[in-house]
Amino acid sequence: MPVTFIGVRHHSPACARLVAETIDELRPAYVLIEGPADFNPRLDELTLGHRLPIAIFSSYRDAERRHASWAPMCDYSPEWTALTHARAVGAVPRFIDLPAWHPAFAGLANRYADAELRYADVMTRLCRSFEVDNVDVLWDHLFENASTDGLATRLDTYFDLVRGDADPGDSDSARESYMSTWVAAAAAAAGDAPVVVVTGGFHRPALVAAHTAGTVPGDDWPAVPHMPDGAIGGSFLVPYSFRRLDAFDGYQSGMPSPGYYQELWESGRQGAARHLVEAVATRLRRRKQPVSTAHLIAAHATAQGLAIVRGHPSPGRTDVLDGLASALVNEALDVPLPWSSRGMLGAGSHPVVVEMVAALSGTRVGRLHPTTPAPPLVHDLDSELERSGLDGTADLDLDLTRAEDRVRSRVLHRVRVLGVPGFRRDSGPATGLEPVLREHWTLRPSTDRLSAVIEAGAYGATLADAAAAALADRAAQAGRDVDALATVLFDAALADLTDISQRTLTDIESSVGSAPDLGPLGRTLAIVLTMWRYGHLFGTARSATLGAVIAAAVRRILWLAEGIRGGDAPADPGRIAALAATRDALHHAEQQLTLNRDAALEVAARLATDPDVPPDLRGAAFGFRWSLSPPPTPTPPAPPTTSDLLSAPQTSAVPSTPAARDTPAARDTPAAPDLPSTVDAFAALDAPTVPGAGRAAGVLDPVRAVRGAFVPRSAGDWLAGLFALAREEVLEHPEVVALLDELMSGLSADDFLVALPALRQAFEYFPPRERETIAERLLARRGLGGSGRRLLRGGLDPAVVAAGMALDDLVDAVLRREGLAS
Incomplete structure (x- = not known):
């Protein structure tokens, strides 16, 4: 039972020549090759007349594991030479390794992993001995550039040294044990005829030892493992390219150049x-x-x-x-x-x-023979593209308000989700927050398209199923990265694939529910809420999937916000926006998604009154409550009696209710309650004006709140939170603007300089038209005419004005000190 073992380096011309010469000389009965045994019934596909390089692409997917691997072959691959020369001499070729989906290959992206990369110590010593830079130069020096005399002996010595007595690990042990059963079966079946075994050089010593010991039974051909029930996968030939084979381009299992x-x-x-x-x-x-x-x-x-x-x-x-x-x-x-x-x-x-x-x-790209079997996705994609008129070269401008353009857009987005080259979107909606309803696409042929589609076939048989599975994978990989998760959800909307599995929905809810940062989570909530409210074009309006994400995000944002401390921290637009998105969710989706408004208002009340909470978050919490609290419904007073009228004081007072204060007279006479200190302001923030109202449902007094929170070093930060959450409410209460005018006018020059940067940031939350309205009210309050727009556009930079004020104060102080002040 003569068995010849040839250890090779994958994609080595020297090894390929040795394999060809050995098979031609021995004319064996069987040629056993390291390759996926489940592909044996389809070995004829490899001889259809392809242009190399090609690869056997194998995929596997179940509820717990995803796997994809490639076994590439080119003209000078020893495995390809073994196949072709075996057929030429009448030998029976067989792949003898475990299927590529087997757990033994978990974590191995490419089937052919060079053993010498895992045994760096040996390689380092060899490189030092031969005075070369790295293993590739060493290989060329020992084999590709050397004489062919004694090549087999030198290869055996080299791989024996690489293998040594190291523990191969569970993965290699399982593979070598399985390959040994094939060797024993072939040797028994061949009788006195030779058998040639071609495997990676690292495995050769173990296979030789097992065969020599004779401990492996060879009565029957080994059974090929089958995929578990519920798993999806398979193997197909794909075109490959020299670029993908090149170690300089990241391929770690082959040769460079x-x-x-x-x-x-x-x-x-x-x-x-x-x-x-x-x-x-x-x-x-x-x-x-x-x-x-x-x-x-x-x-x-x-x-x-x-x-x-x-x-x-x-x-x-x-x-x-x-x-x-x-x-x-x-x-x-x-x-x-x-x-x-x-x-x-x-x-x-x-x-x-x-x-x-x-x-x-090199630029060579492989090409499959036209009759090569392909996964169903290849044919389904061709049909979808042809049906939509997207199967050629084109520059498309799609109007998403037109039904026929939306259909084409959805097909293109499904293709994009799968990463098929040749379909590039140049412009279009990116998050759902921008008012963009047009897309521009560039469609061009690509030599890599077929291989990409075959590889994408691992996700499903149809374009819709494959794209949905790819998005589910991305959602799972996003983990706690809610920005990535928002992108996945919007891509699903663009591709009209919002119906996802319960497992994926659970993963998404878990990701949102464990997000660590308010800013990204707030952006995600804003995007998802917009899609849930306005997604009629994309089919996401009132989506149950997005509704679950919204509910989870609201809970998480409130939980994270309540844990933030740091009273001197500057305004953070991200966390302010997160509370604004939560406010919007409660306002627009409370009933449909059964969100708990009372619990949210309780959290906001605690934040607004806690001095350890940053001022921007306190202001945002007050604005949150103000914008969501119901309007006052005071009990009408009883009709006055004659004695009441006779005993009433004969003085006038500014009405205290918001409706009564909103009069021309009241605008010029703002309420100014006497609050002894800013410490008392925290009580004012939580003081209901309706007797008996609870904390969450009470009607707040914004005038007292603003006065209490107006500390120069943090006033702008507090107002930034307030304006972001309750901008419209501020504009509806002129007395608040009047109070701010009073407080800012009373600042010293130094305090004004301290407060100015944050104040400018805060007022940026008002759009230009609303800033103009505020300017007009300030002019009217002073009895001045003119245009609010002109006031905003004219004048000096506020920083220059503040510097002038500071100089004036300094001059006045000097004059007083010298007794020269009038």
């Missing part, structure tokens, strides 16, 4: 070196970079010299790259050359170096 290795596979070392120089020169010249014949001669000479010094029979990849960098880059580099380390191209790389790396990467 796939374009170079393709040439190395097709043309040998001399041809690959020549092609590399030509590709770099052509690319740089297209970008108007000066590359002369002298540059190329210098690069060639340097590469030849480096190859000799490094012991290479001909210039290899890094020899040529170093030669080109020496000839073409004349200034100091801010970052190391990318091929001196393993990983993605670093930020700040020299532009010429970037172009060199891109030239080596």
Whole structure:
């Protein structure tokens, strides 16, 4: 039962040649290949006549786990060579690894993970011994640039050293145990015929040891695990590209510069070196970079010299790259050359170096044979795009008030949610808060579209189902990031996918209910409330999903607000806006969503009267109560008797009720209750004017509240909260504006300078037309004519005025000190 084990590095031309030569020489009965065993019944799909690179894409989704992985293959992949040469010599090829959805692959994005990356100590010692920079340069030095004599022995020695006696871990142990059962079964089935096993080099020592020990039964072919009930997934071929294969672009399981290795596979070392120089020169010249014949001669000479010094029979990849960098880059580099380390191209790389790396990467894109089976989503998407007239190149301007444009917009947003390239939205509504009802889209063909749609097929069979599942995943991943959650919900509205699963709804409520910050949570509530109230275009009006989010957000905002302390903290627009959004939710959705107004008013009452709460939050809490409290309904007084009339004092008084004060006479004679100190103001904030009214339902006295809260260093912050929550109420009570005029006019120059920045921020909550109304009232209060608009536009900067006031006070003080004051 001769079994030949070949350990390989994935996407290595040297290993691919060794596999091809071994199979051609041995002509085995079976060729076993590291690959997903559940794809064995469909191996014929791999031979349909594709243009490589392609990949086997596998997906898995259940209630607890999501997984996606790719097994890419190109012309010089050892796995592809094993498949094609097995068929050429009449051998039976079989994939022998666990299915890619198996828990053993959890957390592994790409099926082919290089073992040497996990055993950095060994690699570090080898790189130091051979005086090379990294594992890729080491691999080229030992195998790609070396003689083919004794290649198999050198590979075995290399992978034995990499494996050592390290514990492979549960994942690799499970995979190797399963692959060993395939080896034993193939050896038993082959009899005296050879069997060739092609796997990643890290697994080879374990498979050899298991086979030598003979402890694995080989009576039957191993069973292939099936997906659990309720799970969704499968495997399909997808087009791939050299860009996705390139380690410089983030692919960690392969080799860098796939374009170079393709040439190395097709043309040998001399041809690959020549092609590399030509590709770099052509690319740089297209970008108007000066590359002369002298540059190329210098690069060639340097590469030849480096190859000799490094012991290479001909210039290899890094020899040529170093030669080109020496000839073409004349200034100091801010970052190391990318091929001196393993990983993605670093930020700040020299532009010429970037172009060199891109030239080596190559532009090849794979293409599937037209008869290749595809997931149902591919066909459903084609039908949806054709039906909506979106299957070509177009620049679309969609009017969302038109039914036919809304249908097209929903299709495009579902495609966008799935990340399918070639569909770009240039403008349109972003949050639901802005009054934007038009969208502009750019539709262009993309070579990556088919692979993206096949991969998106893991979410569902139809465009609607797949987009809904993708949004559910994003909602789950948002966690406590309520800004991300708001984006997901609005994307769902744009795509007309507001009916979500109960599990997703529970996740969303949990995320909102555990959000840590008032600002983002307030923004989310404002967006969701707008969609709930006005979402007729998007089908979100009175949505049960959004209603649940609103209710959870209201509860969380009130809970977070009551825990905020820090009496000297400046105004925070985010937390003020959060209370404003909560106020709006109670005002517009209290009955439909059974929100608890009384509980909210109780919280606001506690905030408004707590001196440890920041002033902006106290002001916002008072404005919250003022804007939500019912208007006064005082009991009509009994008709006066004759004795009452005879005993009544013969003096006039300013009426105390808001309705009575709102007269021309009252506007010029503001009420000014005698409040001895600002400490007493906290009681005034909570003092109902209707006898017997409770804290939450009482009618508040805003004049006493403003007077009590007007402390120069924090007045503007308190007013910012008040104006944000009760702007309309302030305008409806002229005596409040009159009191503010009185209080600000009485400030000293120093106090005015202290209060000015926060006061200006506070009055920004009034839009221009309302600021004009306030200005007109102030002019009328002083008996002055003129336009409020002119008053706002004219005059000096308030800061300049305040500085002048301070100078006047200083001059007066000096005059008094010298006895010169009149």
